[in-house]
Amino acid sequence: MPELPEVETVRRSLLPVILHKTIETVELRYERILQHCSPQVFQEKLMGNRFLDLVRRGKYLIFSLEDELELVAHLRMTGRLIFYSDCSIPMAKHTSVVFGFGSEGALRFEDVRKFGTLDLVKRGEYDQIKGLKSLGVEPLSPNFTQASLQALTAKSTAKIKALLLDQRKIAGLGNIYADESLFLAGLHPERPAGSLSDHELSRLHGAIVQVLQDAIGNQGTTLRDYRTGYGQEGSFQNKLQIYGKKGGKCPRCGVHLEHRKVAGRTSHFCPSCQRE
């Protein structure tokens, strides 16, 4: 579910309400959410600990704790991290973990499909978290430029959609924002990455930045499961141009949209505005 804009929205919404709060209780309701840590160690090290900061890398959320520990979360498809100021609110059916702050509320990890993950590591020690360790450039950082995109695509024979989804290249794009970026840039998802001209790379770079910023400004895209850290829906689903518009018409030229599997994912595009 959540891609960069959703994860960033969760980060911004959670940070002010969890900062400096002390974890008094850890209720582990789905043990397999832990990747490289035993339930015993997880509970022992977190109880009595405090949240000192919350940062994002790609689609990962990293909570800084005391004792130089970090809690690394990934929401995968249907994970939610929601702060409840009122602990008497009934538990959602698929609640994996509850971090209780006594009378100060609780942070709950809810996840219908249970693909979401948690890791507890020493600060910066990500050797076991391969996806985090090998993340590519942050697309909203100054490091992401037309030149850096050129360096990633040059000599690549991969389809551009597959490259955009590769977290080792660019961190944070998923199926929605890859399709939206390619539409905005007027590029077919199956174009070989290395075939893009300077002008096309410029358009793609601008499109990625614009789409991600616009989506963050709208608190992300709620198709079904995604919620902010306050449990609210985003609104960017109302601004999607192409994703999920099967059977619809191109908002730019009016022709019927097409969709096909690219890199194993359903991809939406306009056959007129995005030529092969």
Added chain:
DNA sequence: AAAACCGCCTGTCGGC
């Protein structure tokens, strides 16, 4: 290097 599978889970939707 790249692409195609499978598995992990649960819920929803469309077709028959």
Added chain:
DNA sequence: TGCCGACAGGCGGTTT
């Protein structure tokens, strides 16, 4: 109405 397969914001591992 009911059943059954396809599919869904992701990603790691294995095979081709």
